[in-house]
Amino acid sequence: MPDLKYDVLGIGNAIVDVLARAEDDFLARQNMNKGGMALIDEARAQAIYDAMGPAIEISGGSAANTIVGVAGFGARAAFVGKVKDDQLGQAFAHDIRAAGVAFDTAPAADGPSTARCYVLVTPDGERTMNTYLGAAQDLHPADVDEDAVGGAAITYLEGYLWDPPRAKEAFRKAATIAHGAGRQVALTLSDAFCVGRYRAEFLDLIRTGTVDLVFANESELKSLYEATDFDTAAAALRGDAKLAVVTRSEKGCVVLSKDGSVSVPAAPISKLVDATGAGDLFAAGFLFGLARGRDHRTAARLGVLAAAEVIQHLGARPEVSLKTLAEKAGLPV
């Protein structure tokens, strides 16, 4: 078994968020599904950008946000994802490294530009996402380094990886390496529409044990089992997965395992500013706790703490030290 180098290694789409405030009628005029993530081509990306208001550029990507959160707790973290060697790609690389994450994936020298996600934040704090995958489409199994994955206690993968053509091969290669090295593999279902696109494959990953831990929110869970009832879907997931965590927004989360279920309430917030990154940062706290050998309840409490931090400001990455935040809350770091 390779030496333990990382607590958590994440693989995902390397994306820069282009974030603007928008009114609900803007979403309606643009035929956007509020709260969802839509894949868009370059022409649609341009049309949305032309129509939307002044924006800020801020590094994003679901698994990348999670890994930055893991590093924010003081853990050793690494990320694998593909940018182009352009200005936005350089910003992505700078930001994730400056957050203390090892990021060694070679940027693409040509081809499409760095992936962008146009994030429209409505006055209620909900975010609606439109992703142009760009260079992220070129993530390749060769980008997955055996020593890095084998040296990570947990390898964390995003369901969004099923969208770029070759990334699922990178995903499968990583899972094989991780399990071969006696490590754990975690998956987030990413988005209800993403689950709709790849339902059978995701269920297969879970039922065959290719993933040891699954993260889902309520709508992803219901989409996975095409169920309208939460309890029915949760019971099905508990039967299928070794370990699963379902996040329920202001209702907190529930951890599902063979031993039963554990519910943890959401951490209190002053004001919901921008929901972007809530699920990503929950996963960061939970994964950090798990990698450090904490029980499920403690891991979930680290998760809700990190989620509460990120939804109280614009952007999907923490603005303060999660380690300090956890210490102040009396949680082990």
Add this chain to the structure above:
Amino acid sequence: MPDLKYDVLGIGNAIVDVLARAEDDFLARQNMNKGGMALIDEARAQAIYDAMGPAIEISGGSAANTIVGVAGFGARAAFVGKVKDDQLGQAFAHDIRAAGVAFDTAPAADGPSTARCYVLVTPDGERTMNTYLGAAQDLHPADVDEDAVGGAAITYLEGYLWDPPRAKEAFRKAATIAHGAGRQVALTLSDAFCVGRYRAEFLDLIRTGTVDLVFANESELKSLYEATDFDTAAAALRGDAKLAVVTRSEKGCVVLSKDGSVSVPAAPISKLVDATGAGDLFAAGFLFGLARGRDHRTAARLGVLAAAEVIQHLGARPEVSLKTLAEKAGLPV
């Protein structure tokens, strides 16, 4: 005289801010003058970027921020400044147009990349700036359109324009057109170190009436007259300028004219988050008021209102409608 097309037209360096939080000891290690703006070359830009923390990219530029503020009050506004046709230049153009500003300066097709300002925000909310001028250096008198400047009630120029080699010619051309069309010309002194670089020329612009209105903060005012005493320097400026406004941070501002001086207190704030853009947005409110024919006190109240908005969040451009804000405060828009 050309038809009146714009209330205010601004000319300045077109810059994207790369904004990160930093501790005071980071500034010390990097030999930065806290609160000031330093010009840096490309190598130094890279060194600072490598050392600084995770950042967000957000359109900036002093006069550009002001002009966005003017548009935010509901006025007709235009901006002249040079970007390159790269990702950051495209973001700058998108953001200023999306804010309702006319922006028709042709981007540079080659040469240095779009200007960046590395803004380090310390825990006290103060910002320390390092500017790589890049493509902004290529602003040329040919970029100044006679109809646009002649059609603007006020042309607003930043002292920073003295830094790029040919921009001061663009500045002088614009002032000549504006006065030829019977319009007003305003200047901000920009920065105490900038005043130190061009003191004699700035005094000449003011004393010869090349500018009708001067904006300065306390340290710029003191630098202009190499004075340690505020009252002495203010009296000197009142003698030299047709009209001047000195901003004094939490002490508000004082308007200096032949008729005497008018003091207006700062608008109340909940918390100083990021001082970036305070002076720029003060100028936006004052210029808007002036262009609409308001008295100096009312114009200054519009200025302190806009400044208070921008210092309560990250970034130098308003996040809410200044028109609505002014209406709520009972000010005329």
